[in-house]
Amino acid sequence: MRILIVEDDAMIGASLVRGLTDEGYAVDWVRDGGQAEAALIDRHHEFHLVLLDLGLPQRDGTEVLRHLRAAGDNILVLIITARDSLADRIEGLDLGADDFLVKPFELTELKARIRALARRHAGRIEPQLKTAVLTLDPAARCVVRADRRIQLTAREFALLEALMQRPGVLLSRTQLESRIYSWSEAVESNAVEFLLHGLRQKIGADQIENVRGVGWRIVTGS
Amino acid sequence: MTSLRRRLLLSSSIAIVVVGLICATIAYRQVSAETRSLLDDQLVQIARLAAQTVDGSEIQSRGDEDIVVSVWGADRKLKFSTATRLGLPLPRAGFSEVLLQSEPYRVYSTLIGGRYIAVAQPVDIRDDQAEAAALAAFLPLLVLVPVLAIVLALVIRAQLNPVRQLAAQVAQRGPFEHHGLEASGLPAEVIPLVDEINRLLARQNAAAQRERQFVADAAHALRTPLAALQLQADVLEGATSADEYAARFTALRAGVRRAAHLSDQLLSVARSQPDADQDLVALDVAAALGEVIDLYQPAAAAAAIVLRLHPDSHATVRADSRRLLLILGNLVDNALRYTPPGGEIELRARRAHGTVQIEVQDQGPGLPAAELTRVFEPFYRVAGDPGGGSGLGLATVANLVKELGGDVRLRNRLDRSGLLACITLPLIVA
Numbered sequence: 001m002r003i004l005i006v007e008d009d010a011m012i013g014a015s016l017v018r019g020l021t022d023e024g025y026a027v028d029w030v031r032d033g034g035q036a037e038a039a040l041i042d043r044h045h046e047f048h049l050v051l052l053d054l055g056l057p058q059r060d061g062t063e064v065l066r067h068l069r070a071a072g073d074n075i076l077v078l079i080i081t082a083r084d085s086l087a088d089r090i091e092g093l094d095l096g097a098d099d100f101l102v103k104p105f106e107l108t109e110l111k112a113r114i115r116a117l118a119r120r121h122a123g124r125i126e127p128q129l130k131t132a133v134l135t136l137d138p139a140a141r142c143v144v145r146a147d148r149r150i151q152l153t154a155r156e157f158a159l160l161e162a163l164m165q166r167p168g169v170l171l172s173r174t175q176l177e178s179r180i181y182s183w184s185e186a187v188e189s190n191a192v193e194f195l196l197h198g199l200r201q202k203i204g205a206d207q208i209e210n211v212r213g214v215g216w217r218i219v220t221g222s
Numbered sequence: 223m224t225s226l227r228r229r230l231l232l233s234s235s236i237a238i239v240v241v242g243l244i245c246a247t248i249a250y251r252q253v254s255a256e257t258r259s260l261l262d263d264q265l266v267q268i269a270r271l272a273a274q275t276v277d278g279s280e281i282q283s284r285g286d287e288d289i290v291v292s293v294w295g296a297d298r299k300l301k302f303s304t305a306t307r308l309g310l311p312l313p314r315a316g317f318s319e320v321l322l323q324s325e326p327y328r329v330y331s332t333l334i335g336g337r338y339i340a341v342a343q344p345v346d347i348r349d350d351q352a353e354a355a356a357l358a359a360f361l362p363l364l365v366l367v368p369v370l371a372i373v374l375a376l377v378i379r380a381q382l383n384p385v386r387q388l389a390a391q392v393a394q395r396g397p398f399e400h401h402g403l404e405a406s407g408l409p410a411e412v413i414p415l416v417d418e419i420n421r422l423l424a425r426q427n428a429a430a431q432r433e434r435q436f437v438a439d440a441a442h443a444l445r446t447p448l449a450a451l452q453l454q455a456d457v458l459e460g461a462t463s464a465d466e467y468a469a470r471f472t473a474l475r476a477g478v479r480r481a482a483h484l485s486d487q488l489l490s491v492a493r494s495q496p497d498a499d500q501d502l503v504a505l506d507v508a509a510a511l512g513e514v515i516d517l518y519q520p521a522a523a524a525a526a527i528v529l530r531l532h533p534d535s536h537a538t539v540r541a542d543s544r545r546l547l548l549i550l551g552n553l554v555d556n557a558l559r560y561t562p563p564g565g566e567i568e569l570r571a572r573r574a575h576g577t578v579q580i581e582v583q584d585q586g587p588g589l590p591a592a593e594l595t596r597v598f599e600p601f602y603r604v605a606g607d608p609g610g611g612s613g614l615g616l617a618t619v620a621n622l623v624k625e626l627g628g629d630v631r632l633r634n635r636l637d638r639s640g641l642l643a644c645i646t647l648p649l650i651v652a
Binding site: 015016082105 | 442445446447448449450451452453454456457460470473476477480
């Protein structure tokens with residue numbers, strides 16, 4: 001899952017990038033409203049969620065949100081702000097934010113909310129992602145196969161999560177890259193294949209199907 | 223505590239009693255004297271009547287039993303007397319007092335138609351009548367005094383009612399009510415007091431409002447550094463190598479420093495409320511500048527910035543060292559934020575028109591003209607400001623300089639090569 005952080009405070013931004021990258025998310029960070037709009041318009045389809053600060057230089061966060069929704073973009077928006085008045089929260093939600101978190105907040109809560117938003121967005125009720133063989137728990141960050149817990153790196157986990165979120169759908173290498181790497185990372189051309197190779201070894205090669213030249217998908221049935 | 227009502231009542235009651243007593247006494251005397259003169263007239267009339275009678279029977283039939291009438295002929299022989307046992311001596315003409323059987327009598331004697339006539343009345347009876355008449359005049363006045371006092375008490379009470387209502391109005395006020403006291407219906411003497419109270423309330427409300435705003439702003443300003451600290455602490459445990467842990471720990475330390483700096487600034491803004499107890503003394507500006515440079519030297523060195531004191535900076539100002547160092551420190555701190563590495567910050571003081579001008583000049587990007595004054599407002603931050611300030615530094619400076627009777631201005635250097643902060647303080651000629 002790829003997240004855009006819009007935050008003007010250098011310390012908060014840097015920590016959010018660290019915390020969410022640790023979690024296996026692909027994270028990009030911009031510091032003002034103008035850059036946020038540019039990122040969301042130019043790379044519209046790459047991001048799944050925006051962490052939006054409201055008090056932004058150049059263009060206020062509410063403006064960014066208004067433009068985004070006016071343009072018909074249904075990307076997940078989680079507002080993170082120091083403005084805690086009821087009116088601010090109501091305005092934010094009414095403008096089309098999916099959730100609202102007041103600073104200061106704990107990273108664990110932010111992560112839980114991101115998971116909840118992703119789940120709801122995908123129309124799922126259960127917190128776990130499941131195929132006939134595998135169970136992936138985004139909160140516990142663990143994958144279980146036949147009652148056996150499988151150790152995955154953060155990247156491998158993010159890759160598997162991306163595949164399991166769209167069961168049966170073929171995802172191209174570019175699509176997978178954009179979900180697990182941010183702009184700032186120099187991605188080797190075969191990085192995704194390399195990750196997939198490791199992942200298949202851990203969860204079973206038969207669980208991920210490759211359609212040559214098109215992409216990969218998770219195997220849903222047994 | 224003295225009650226105005228009680229004092230009014232007491233003083234006016236004393237006045238009423240005194241005036242009442244004086245009136246009553248005067249009335250008593252007046253009526254008493256008038257009654258005596260009436261009784262004298264009566265004696266004269268009886269004497270005239272007696273002159274026309276032969277044997278005094280008419281006089282006896284009048285029923286004035288206490289009155290003794292004696293008539294003598296021209297030969298000075300007693301013709302008759304209404305009280306035979308009382309031998310009136312042949313008196314002198316006019317009024318006199320005589321003792322008859324050791325009882326005092328008032329006697330009127332006259333000579334009419336060749337007869338000597340004397341009319342006498344016991345003094346006791348006259349006194350009784352005079353006293354009765356005088357009391358009749360005196361008593362109503364005495365009864366009126368307490369009645370008047372009661373009426374007065376009621377009137378005073380009624381007149382002071384608006385004042386009592388005002389007190390009730392004050393008593394019912396909550397500490398955060400904004401409206402003033404209602405002055406309508408109050409006596410003209412009380413309205414200036416109410417006006418003053420309302421002005422005081424307005425000032426206090428404004429002060430309380432400013433304080434609440436400051437606390438709200440301060441709490442809000444603390445949110446961002448606290449949010450950063452929370453996240454910096456949260457991501458510590460996610461570090462997978464010692465190097466990464468060290469980097470995250472360094473970030474956390476910087477976050478703590480930032481929060482501490484903000485709380486310092488909040489304290490100095492909170493403390494820089496005008497307090498008269500600070501003694502202003504003559505201070506050498508060059509020494510203060512030197513002290514500030516020493517203080518910020520490590521930070522400047524870390525950022526590869528040179529702090530330079532202009533050599534000809536001698537002047538003496540009236541200030542206190544805590545304020546002066548806070549002012550200069552905040553300005554240097556600001557200059558350090560915006561001067562790029564390798565740059566230079568120059569500090570200088572000079573005399574001009576009976577004042578001392580202290581300048582701190584950086585090599586930063588300067589400020590848009592519209593922001594040059596707004597940046598002195600508490601918690602104001604320039605949009606897109608990369609310096610990471612709290613918005614309090616310049617507000618602190620402005621407050622402190624004002625307390626020292628000076629003035630502070632920012633201006634861009636003409637060649638746009640930096641910002642110049644200029645403080646003007648009163649000069650002391652050494």
